[in-house]
Amino acid sequence: DGGITQSPKYLFRKEGQNVTLSCEQNLNHDAMYWYRQDPGQGLRLIYYSQIVNDFQKGDIAEGYSVSREKKESFPLTVTSAQKNPTAFYLCASRAADGRNTIYFGEGSWLTVV
C-alpha cells in the first residue's frame, strides 16, 4: 500500500541526547514536511523540503535538523539544543501535481525523561 511511514511510534530520550525520527514515503511525492503538535494545540511547521538535497526552515526550526538525500526519505533529528522536545511529530508529503493535497503519516510520540 502507498503511504507515509513514520518510526518509531513511541520514543523516549534522555535529556542531552539527540534522537532521529524516520519518515519514509512510497507515494513518489516531491515535497515533504515535518510538523510538531503539542497536546491540545495545533500544528507548527519545523522544516520542509520541496526537492531532494534541498530543505528550508519552517516556523520553529531551532533545535532540529533534517536531511533529504533520497526522495523517499526525510529524517528529522531532534538535538539536545531543543529545549522542550516532548511532543507529537508528524511527517507529511505532497505531490507536485497541482492539487496541493498534503498527506500525513501516523506520527511519532517523543518523550524526554
Place this chain on the structure above:
Amino acid sequence: GNSVTQMEGPVTLSEEAFLTINCTYTATGYPSLFWYVQYPGEGLQLLLKATKADDKGSNKGFEATYRKETTSFHLEKGSVQVSDSAVYFCALILTGGGNKLTFGTGTQLKVEL
C-alpha cells in the same frame, strides 16, 4: 501573512445532531482549503478539500463550501455519530513559497449517545 481561525472547542453534541464548525481564513492570494480529522493518538487524515471559490468539498457526510466573499470554509454534517468524535483542523495552502499548510488550532468534537 496567512492565517486560519477556527471556533474554540470542545464542541459537545448528541448523536444525530447537526454539526457546524466555523473556519475563516486570511490569505494573500487564492488558497486551496482543507479539513483534516485527527483521531486520538493518530496522524491527520484528509477529510475534504476545495480548490476554488464556490467549490463544495464532501466526504463521509461532511461538507464545506469555499466562500470567497466571506473568506470562510465552515464544516457541516447533518447527523453526527459517536464515531465522529475527533479533533478537526481547518487548513489552507497557497501555491508557491513551499506550498506550506497553514493550520487552525483545531476544534475538538465530542459526540455522546
